[in-house]
Amino acid sequence: MRTVAWLAAAPAGHGVPLGLWLLVVGALVVGGLASASPWLRRAHPHAWWALAGFPVAVARVLWTWRRLAEVQNLSVAKRSQLAVVNQVVVRGRALKLVKPKLSLPRWRLGGLEVVVRLHPGQVPEQYAAAAEAMVHAWRVFAVRAISEKRGFVVLRAQAWDPLAVPFVPQVRSAGRLSAVVGILETGVWWRVNLRETPHVLAVGATRSGKSTLIAALVAQLARQKVALVGIDLKGAMELGLFERRLTALASSRAEAGPLLDRLVEIMTGRMARCRAEGVRSVWELPRLLQPVPIVVFVDEVAELFLMASSAEKNEVAQCSTALLRIGQLGAALGVHLVVAGQRFGSDLGPGATAIRSQLAGRIAFRVLDKGTAEMVLGDTAPDAVDAVQAISADMPGTALVSDTSTGGFLRARTHVVTVEQARKVAEEYAHLAPGLDELWAAGGGAA
């Protein structure tokens, strides 16, 4: 400020050069940004990244690349490391190393990426192994090495944990039978796509975020030409809120059995139609004949299997047989399951185990014990069992989700869609709910 005062007070006739003015103004802007940076980063991380974080990170990436590549053995010598001296072969380290070629860093939401050309003989795993060093050199949250094209590796840096600062996109529709429900640790949207993964199992302790996930799914699927069916064994306290958009709702096991049987009959009808048309799934039918897809939400699934007396045995058997048939045949016939609960273990009987194996899309929220973690992940990703137990209670909505592209698991966090918001959407689109009888009919499903 003193400098500005001095400049302003400069006597007439001693004009201050424009360059000096610009320098001072620039220094003030940079100084202001630097002092506001910690606050901006906390309060508006995306704005901070655009204004300060990204340019500084770009400078760090370019500035540190040579040294980083050398220390991490990613640079190679142009000349052979063997030389003949006095008729003796000696091995040495060439003085001049060539660093791998790096593209200019590109902007990403909350991060950046650079493309590196691999030296002959290098593999992407070498860059993955150096990712931790890059995290420190570039002062970012995480760096991933992704190999999408032979001979190149993309280094993708995240400035902060995307799960800690979820950014809610205004997604109205993510595609048929698809919903964007949150963000993955890689910084890309977490999309539940029932065409790719026809059945989903979401397990988590109480207050871990299951209802929020269901609300996010309902809020997006309700807008689509899809029939939603609810089986809520907590007396329909959760799914009952979306009743106007639901084609059918069962609030007890006694109601669930006949409803599930009805869905199996609908599937049988669709199967007959596919046979008549000579196709293997409803998706191969001519567009006008395709039936409306059905998404069946089952909340608190363990209640379907619990038996207090032998009199309930028939009800349990009815529900479990019908659910298993939907699990086995539903994908080809446009009937999908989204099953949620606090647990869904083999202690509930062989029926539960058989159904669980049909639910390939796994979402594991925070769980309270290793047994539950093993139950939901043990058969598909034993490595993730420890990771799911590490999810803390102060990050509700955080889960491990199956990654269809790699067969592994990724950390993810739902967007907060309140039950009230989802209820409003369900009411707005109540006119899209077909009656149960209409679901027999072929046609009308084409969006």
Ligand SMILES: Nc1ncnc2c1ncn2[C@@H]1O[C@H](COP(=O)(O)OP(=O)(O)OP(=O)(O)O)[C@@H](O)[C@H]1O
């Ligand atoms: N992604 C998220 N970010 C922040 N808060 C969240 C998130 N997901 C859920 N919550 C909050 O955590 C709390 C519990 O969430 P939710 O009701 O979805 O859990 P739940 O597993 O369904 O619990 P219950 O089994 O008791 O019904 C709610 O207050 C909700 O707003």
